[in-house]
Amino acid sequence: MDLYFSCSLTGGRQDQPVYAALVAHLQALGHHVLTAHLADEAAMASDGGMSAEAVYERDTAWVKDCDALIAEVSTPSHGVGFEIAYALDRGRPVLCLAREGVRVSKMLTGIRRSGFMFGTYATFEEAKSRMEAFLAAKAL
Ligand SMILES: O=c1[nH]c(=O)n([C@H]2C[C@H](O)[C@@H](COP(=O)(O)O)O2)cc1CO
Numbered sequence: 001m002d003l004y005f006s007c008s009l010t011g012g013r014q015d016q017p018v019y020a021a022l023v024a025h026l027q028a029l030g031h032h033v034l035t036a037h038l039a040d041e042a043a044m045a046s047d048g049g050m051s052a053e054a055v056y057e058r059d060t061a062w063v064k065d066c067d068a069l070i071a072e073v074s075t076p077s078h079g080v081g082f083e084i085a086y087a088l089d090r091g092r093p094v095l096c097l098a099r100e101g102v103r104v105s106k107m108l109t110g111i112r113r114s115g116f117m118f119g120t121y122a123t124f125e126e127a128k129s130r131m132e133a134f135l136a137a138k139a140l
Contacts, residue, residue, distance in 0.1 A: 001135065004066040004092075005035045006084065009044055011077030015099075016041060018124075019072055022097075025128050026070070031135075034062045060086060068093040070131060074102045081107070088113060095119065095134040097127055 003026055007019040019039035026033050033039075037046050047055060059079075063069060069087040071080050073096045087094050093115040098104050100120045109118060117134050121127035 001031050001067040002065060003031050003033050004063055004069040004083070004087065005033050005038060006069055006071035006080045007038055008072075008075040008077035008080055009038065009047070010079065012075045013044070015072060015075050016043075018074070018099075018127075021124060022070070022072060022127060022131065026131065029132070029135075034066060035059075059083065063087050063092065064090060066092060068095070068135065070095045070097065070134070072097050073104055073108060074099040076105065081105070084108065088116060091115070093117075093134070093137070095131065097121060097130060 005019070005023050005026065008015065016039070023033050023036050023039040027036065037043055040046065063083060063086050066087070069083065069092055071084055071094065073080060084094055084096065088111070094117070096108055096118045098120050100122045111118070117137075119130040121130060
């Protein structure tokens with residue numbers, strides 16, 4: 001499956017090791033992660049040379065092309081929120097994952113639309129299970 005992995009950049013990079021582990025797991029399952037570079041330690045630097053317009057055009061094209069979007073939302077991010085809404089409005093299935101205990105906007109926890117799942121995780125194993133259950137869901 002072609003997957004869009006969405007995670008905070010400007011919003012803060014403290015969860016970057018989690019992003020890297022989640023992306024590595026998706027790739028190990030055989031999925032193509034269009035945005036794998038966002039999980040790298042050097043993501044800010046790798047996109048740093050691109051204009052805002054180029055990032056917007058590239059990322060919205062990837063969202064249109066993906067089979068599903070998985071967002072790690074423990075760190076609040078304007079871009080991640082935008083990408084979630086953009087994907088849902090184009091009928092793409094969306095999974096939002098948050099570490100147990102973090103505060104998440106009601107604009108995400110309040111979504112009741114088909115194809116949308118929100119899950120919390122206490123351990124990395126639990127995060128992996130939630131992703132696998134989402135990808136196996138009939139909607140996909
Ligand atoms: O350089 C970038 N490259 C890029 O692809 N993005 C996209 C992908 C991420 O899922 C999301 C992060 O948004 P933010 O920078 O507001 O945290 O936006 C965001 C930036 C920086 O805003």
